[in-house]
Amino acid sequence: MCENKKYIIFCTCNEQELNSILNLEIESFKIFDNKEEYNKQIYYWKLEKTVRELTFEEKRRIMGQIIRPSEKLDQDLTAEFVMEALNNNAEFDFDYNPEDGDELLIGVSYKYPQVGNHYRPLLPQPMTFVYENKEWYFGYIDHFRYKQVELKKGSITFRKSI
Known part of the structure; x- marks a missing residue:
């Protein structure tokens, strides 16, 4: 189902792979000498409702600050590209009908955890999109004000043009 027939697809097929951190840590040591593989990046998504x-009591216990979402993860995966895809031709590999207040987070991370003090370049903050009034827009839900639950998560495949 995760074959990319459209321009962007949100796959849950690799959800188990995303969750196997211990296996990835072991793999990090195995592939450390292969810099291209060690620096490999993956795109992921998380859908929350x-x-x-x-x-008031829950709000009082929250500490931190809001970090605004990035407008692009790389040259091709931009907020504008994702918004256009979400509102026109993106697909999820599960039955999903967006509802007002749904939030989609899209991020990039290194496939393998960092080995010791062998640092890699910092990656941008994730992008977030909110569904409201029958369309997606670039923005975020105030997590200091609203409770959200995770619906699904997975990996992303995309083509560079719509």
């Missing part, structure tokens, strides 16, 4: 406003 807003379920309710946080109570």
Whole structure:
């Protein structure tokens, strides 16, 4: 189902692979000498649903700061590209009908965890999109105000033009 027939597809096929951190840590040591493989990046997504406003007590316990989403993850995967795809021809590999308050996070990470102090370049913050009034827009849900639950997550495949 994750064959990319359209321009962008959100796959859950690799969800188990994304969750096997221990296996990836072991692999990091095995492939460390292969710099191209060690620096390999993967695109991931997470879909969340807003379920309710946080109570006063829940809000009081939150610490941190809001980090605004990036407008692009690389030269090809931009907020504009994703928004156009989401509102026109993107597909999920599961039955999904967006509802107001749904939030889609798209990020990039290294496939393998860092080995010791062998640092790699920093990657951009994820992009986030919110579904409201029958369309997706670039933005974010205030996590200091609303409770969200994860619906699905997985990997992304995309083609560079719509």
